[in-house]
Amino acid sequence: MDDDAIGLAFARVSVQDAAEGKDWDGLAAAFTDARAREQRLREEGKPLASRAGQQVVEWQRLIGLVAELEWPAYELALDEQAQAWRTEHDAWVAQAREQAGRLLRKRLGRAQEAELPVHLSGDGWRRLQTLSRQLGVGPDRVLEVPAEHVQAAGGEGLVQVPAVSVAYPLQPGEQGAGSWR
Structure with missing residues (x-):
């Protein structure tokens, strides 16, 4: 109208x-x-x-x-x-x-959103990059989605994340959004 x-x-x-x-x-x-x-x-x-x-x-x-x-x-x-x-x-x-x-x-x-700089070891960064390429999403997405679902898992500082999909289609040549580029 x-x-x-x-x-x-x-x-x-x-x-x-x-x-x-x-x-x-x-x-x-x-x-x-x-x-x-x-x-x-x-x-x-x-x-x-x-x-x-x-x-x-x-x-x-x-x-x-x-x-x-x-x-x-x-x-x-x-x-x-x-x-x-x-x-x-x-x-x-x-x-x-x-x-x-x-x-x-x-x-x-x-x-209520926050941007959090994350420092990863070389091995951690390589694993994250490999996983994100396999899933077809950016490394920031691989970290963001589980963070939204993480739960305390008993004592001793344990956490668990239920199986959740991080997939969303990227355009050809696109690496995903975020500060990791």
Whole structure:
């Protein structure tokens, strides 16, 4: 949903909420007020003039609906078009919240990351390089994934790592990411 669609959705929702329970005269008065507000904002060159214009259009729609269906007052629950728009709007809001939550979790995860310089003996480095080539990943990946799964294994300073996959495909000629290059 782009910014214009978001603005239109919020304009509609705000008008529909304000219109709930108003009779035709109340809708007409609100429409007149909204049109005057839009005109004032346009004359002042305010960016909210377009949102006010969207609200004027929605007030007009509601007045026409109440008159056409001969309702004594506007009832959002009976407005099928408004219900469809709100369903769409609610789905977009839920999607935006989920996306914001994912982004926040990702940022929090990054904030908790640490870079740790590791010094290996020559033999250890050669074994790590051989293993990483055999697995098709970089040496940093061979160390990173087990570190995420390591557990204490009883006493005497023992640790264990369950079998976990470190594999992810590398592009041809790529050696993997990390500071080992």
